[in-house]
Amino acid sequence: MSKYRTDQQILRLGGIAAFLLLWQLVAVALQDEILPTPVIVMQTLIATLVSGDMLEHMGITFLRVMAAFVLALGVGSLIGILMGRSRRLNAVFDAVLVLGLNIPALVVIFLCYIWFGLTEIAAILAVAVNKIPNTAVTLREGARAIDNELMQVASVYRLSRRQTLFKVFLPQLYPYLMAATRSGLALVWKIVLVVELLGRSNGVGFKLGIYFQYFDIASILAYTIAFAAIIMLIELLVFDKLDQRLARWRYRAS
Amino acid sequence: MALPGLVVNITSKAFDSQMVIENFSLTLGQGEFISLVGPSGCGKTTLLNLVAGLDTQFDGDIRHNGAEQNRLGYVFQSPRLMPWLTVMQNLELVCGDCVTEPNKILDQFGLMDCARAFPSQLSGGMQRRLSLARAFSIEPNLMLLDEPFLSLDLPSANQLRDLLTEQWRQRSSSVIFVTHALEEALALSERVLFLSSKPMQLIHEYRVETSRPRRMGCEELEREARRLLQKFPDLLSG
Numbered sequence: 406m407s408k409y410r411t412d413q414q415i416l417r418l419g420g421i422a423a424f425l426l427l428w429q430l431v432a433v434a435l436q437d438e439i440l441p442t443p444v445i446v447m448q449t450l451i452a453t454l455v456s457g458d459m460l461e462h463m464g465i466t467f468l469r470v471m472a473a474f475v476l477a478l479g480v481g482s483l484i485g486i487l488m489g490r491s492r493r494l495n496a497v498f499d500a501v502l503v504l505g506l507n508i509p510a511l512v513v514i515f516l517c518y519i520w521f522g523l524t525e526i527a528a529i530l531a532v533a534v535n536k537i538p539n540t541a542v543t544l545r546e547g548a549r550a551i552d553n554e555l556m557q558v559a560s561v562y563r564l565s566r567r568q569t570l571f572k573v574f575l576p577q578l579y580p581y582l583m584a585a586t587r588s589g590l591a592l593v594w595k596i597v598l599v600v601e602l603l604g605r606s607n608g609v610g611f612k613l614g615i616y617f618q619y620f621d622i623a624s625i626l627a628y629t630i631a632f633a634a635i636i637m638l639i640e641l642l643v644f645d646k647l648d649q650r651l652a653r654w655r656y657r658a659s
Numbered sequence: 660m661a662l663p664g665l666v667v668n669i670t671s672k673a674f675d676s677q678m679v680i681e682n683f684s685l686t687l688g689q690g691e692f693i694s695l696v697g698p699s700g701c702g703k704t705t706l707l708n709l710v711a712g713l714d715t716q717f718d719g720d721i722r723h724n725g726a727e728q729n730r731l732g733y734v735f736q737s738p739r740l741m742p743w744l745t746v747m748q749n750l751e752l753v754c755g756d757c758v759t760e761p762n763k764i765l766d767q768f769g770l771m772d773c774a775r776a777f778p779s780q781l782s783g784g785m786q787r788r789l790s791l792a793r794a795f796s797i798e799p800n801l802m803l804l805d806e807p808f809l810s811l812d813l814p815s816a817n818q819l820r821d822l823l824t825e826q827w828r829q830r831s832s833s834v835i836f837v838t839h840a841l842e843e844a845l846a847l848s849e850r851v852l853f854l855s856s857k858p859m860q861l862i863h864e865y866r867v868e869t870s871r872p873r874r875m876g877c878e879e880l881e882r883e884a885r886r887l888l889q890k891f892p893d894l895l896s897g
Binding site: 554555557558560561562564565568572573576579651653654 | 711712713731733735737739741742743744752753755777779793797
């Protein structure tokens with residue numbers, strides 16, 4: 406590992422440690438139940454993890470996040486690419502897209518639950534619909550930036566549709582896909598919690614709602630930290646690695 | 660003469676209301692190497708794109724004869740390589756059913772040492788070399804080259820010109836080479852067509868008899884170029 410990367414990691418850990426220290430100091434100074442110390446939160450986290458049903462609820466939430474995320478990314482990318490490539494489609498759907506971007510998440514959630522009932526499908530759909538417009542806008546930019554000269558190469562050398570898609574077209578969209586993916590996961594899991602709070606009887610959002618009623622701040626923070634850690638882990642283990650692999654040619658450039 | 664490899668008849672080609680090519684005909688023998696010489700912006704690239712089938716909006720017709728399967732190699736003005744593919748992968752991309760193995764082609768074009776490099780790691784000359792290798796790898800019946808050596812330093816350009824001549828003679832490809840440098844055209848081709856601009860028309864046709872190998876910058880070519888320019892003073896002015 407290079408010295409640069411080691412330094413970066415020390416700084417990263419230092420940042421986290423400083424934050425925890427500040428938290429601990431403020432909590433000790435306040436001596437109030439509304440702000441438990443990080444130590445107490447950690448103890449609660451471990452206790453719920455070992456004895457309680459935390460894993461089960463987190464697992465359910467995780468599945469919802471993934472389902473909504475995949476759905477939103479797939480549909481949003483498709484809409485965005487089509488709109489970016491066709492002026493007509495863009496003209497037809499542009500107003501709808503702007504509307505979609507500006508509808509509050511809460512309204513979408515209410516409507517989905519009212520129209521489709523308090524079901525799993527409604528929940529996942531509500532989350533996906535919230536994310537689709539963002540993805541579409543990002544991918545539309547990407548599709549507009551497609552280099553026509555490279556597409557001509559594909560045409561002259563009679564590449565198959567598959568080759569053209571995977572070797573010429575999509576690689577140009579990778580930066581945009583990565584951007585949509587990273588911002589997507591963060592947004593999706595936040596909305597999933599709201600959806601769970603409003604209309605599901607399990608999952609992290611549901612549990613948070615209960616702890617809120619008891620004013621159990623330590624448990625609320627414990628759940629938050631646990632789930633945020635999972636999302637960070639995905640970022641680190643999946644997205645970073647994927648990004649490095651797909652953008653290898655960029656980093657190796659002189 | 661054998662059956663012509665390519666017959667081009669363009670009645671008109673316009674962008675918006677601007678006429679670019681008008682009443683232009685061209686016949687290319689199989690295995691023949693011709694150059695199109697004309698001022699910048701006279702529509703040479705447009706013509707190549709029509710021949711390549713990239714642009715189908717024109718009046719007239721373009722017939723490819725010869726081998727049962729028409730294979731077309733196109734070396735664009737810029738190398739147009741896929742930046743996310745290595746040198747080898749760039750070649751393999753077009754080489755689904757190449758007769759010669761990509762390995763061998765890289766070797767022929769002196770690219771073996773950088774097979775695993777990405778295009779951005781190559782010099783401009785090497786990028787063009789790969790672009791040329793890519794076009795030849797599919798064993799084209801017809802090669803189109805659009806001022807491919809323009810932005811290169813003299814030694815690199817000369818090397819690539821030699822490589823082009825060598826590969827053309829080994830294979831039986833017909834070649835259309837576009838340039839605005841008269842001497843380059845005289846060095847490479849068997850026949851030179853002089854074009855006017857807006858709309859593009861054929862103004863003169865010249866058969867090059869000078870024996871090979873011809874070197875850019877040698878006295879014989881320079882004299883020939885001077886003589887042509889004296890005879891047709893507005894050949895390159897458009």
